[in-house]
Amino acid sequence: DTEVTQTPKHLVMGMTNKKSLKCEQHMGHRAMYWYKQKAKKPPELMFVYSYEKLSINESVPSRFSPECPNSSLLNLHLHALQPEDSALYLCASSQIRTSGNTGELFFGEGSRLTVL
Amino acid sequence: AQSVTQPDIHITVSEGASLELRCNYSYGATPYLFWYVQSPGQGLQLLLKYFSGDTLVQGIKGFEAEFKRSQSSFNLRKPSVHWSDAAEYFCAVSQNNDMRFGAGTRLTVKP
Numbered sequence: 399d400t401e402v403t404q405t406p407k408h409l410v411m412g413m414t415n416k417k418s419l420k421c422e423q424h425m426g427h428r429a430m431y432w433y434k435q436k437a438k439k440p441p442e443l444m445f446v447y448s449y450e451k452l453s454i455n456e457s458v459p460s461r462f463s464p465e466c467p468n469s470s471l472l473n474l475h476l477h478a479l480q481p482e483d484s485a486l487y488l489c490a491s492s493q494i495r496t497s498g499n500t501g502e503l504f505f506g507e508g509s510r511l512t513v514l
Numbered sequence: 515a516q517s518v519t520q521p522d523i524h525i526t527v528s529e530g531a532s533l534e535l536r537c538n539y540s541y542g543a544t545p546y547l548f549w550y551v552q553s554p555g556q557g558l559q560l561l562l563k564y565f566s567g568d569t570l571v572q573g574i575k576g577f578e579a580e581f582k583r584s585q586s587s588f589n590l591r592k593p594s595v596h597w598s599d600a601a602e603y604f605c606a607v608s609q610n611n612d613m614r615f616g617a618g619t620r621l622t623v624k625p
Contacts, residue, residue, distance in 0.1 A: 402557075429611055440604055440615035441558070448611050488557060492613075500611050501565075502548055505557040 404489050404506035412514050413479060419509045421472040421489030429500045430472040432464060433488040435508070441488055447472060448494060479513045486510050516541050518607050520616035527595050528624045535590040535619050537605030545607040547588040549579055550615075552602045561603075564588060575599070597623045 402423045411417050421430065429448050433441035446454035447466040461483075463475040472489055487510075490503040519538045527533055539545065546565050550558040562573025569581040579590045588605060600623045605616040 431613070438618075438620075440618050443612065443614065446611045453611050486555075490558075494611070500608055500613065501546070502560050502563050503558075503606075503608075503613055504560075505550075507557045510555075 402489055402491055402504050402506035404487075404509050406509060407507065408510050408512075410512045410514065411476065411479065413481075415479075416475070416477045418476065419474040419487055419489075419511070421474075421491075421506060422470055423491040423504070424470055425491060425504065426469075426493075427491035427504070428469060428494050429492045430466060431488075431490040431492075431503065432472070432474050433490065435486045435488055445474075476511070479511075481513050484511055484513045516607075516609075516614070518605055518614055518616040520603075520605055520619050522619045523617070524620045524622065526622040526624060529597050530594050533590075533592045533595045533599070533621070535603050535605075535621070537588045537590065537616060539586050539588065539605075539607050541586075541607060541609060543609070544583065545609040547579075547581060548606040548608065548613075549573065549577070549588075549590045550604045550606060552604065552618075554601075558604065561590070595621075595623055597625065599623055 405420045432444040435441045444458045445464040450466045461478045465473040486508040488508045489506045492500040492503045517540045548563045549561040552558045561577045562571050564581045603619045
């Protein structure tokens with residue numbers, strides 16, 4: 399099983415809503431990532447979890463709140479978003495090699511978020 | 515500062531022609547290097563990777579890439595492009611837990 403599963407695939411929310419994006423992998427990977435991708439742009443790193451602990455937070459606004467409840471699951475809680483937060487949100491996972499570096503990332507298909 | 519540069523925003527090639535997509539990086543030590551492909555509305559698929567060893571690496575779909583330390587480059591090549599190769603291509607570098615992407619090169623394939 400080499401899949402990263404993201405739900406929902408599409409989400410439309412108002413600026414006062416609270417919603418969550420979910421990501422699941424069963425490859426035994428201990429690093430998980432959230433990226434944000436705007437149209438015709440590369441993915442931008444938001445958060446990295448290593449061994450279920452937040453290891454990188456790229457100064458993301460607090461209206462985005464990540465959570466890693468266990469080694470297979472990664473959530474991104476959304477609250478009071480702005481229209482400019484509309485984007486494709488990509489989850490990824492990777493092994494942590496013996497060197498401490500991560501290997502290749504396996505990506506989900508993404509959750510396309512529209513904020514009205 | 516660490517950076518990944520893909521100098522070509524958009525490349526058009528004819529079907530059957532050869533392809534080379536450029537990637538340069540600026541990191542303190544040799545990072546891990548990757549090429550990913552993304553079709554519209556899709557996630558990213560790994561084409562190939564370089565960690566160490568042989569500097570010419572083979573990937574899926576007939577792609578290969580060559581790591582050149584002296585030029586800090588990791589260019590992607592394919593000898594004969596197919597119409598289905600039309601997509602966005604991203605070079606990526608990773609150090610520790612941090613993977614960063616270049617701006618991407620959009621490939622158009624002419625019939």
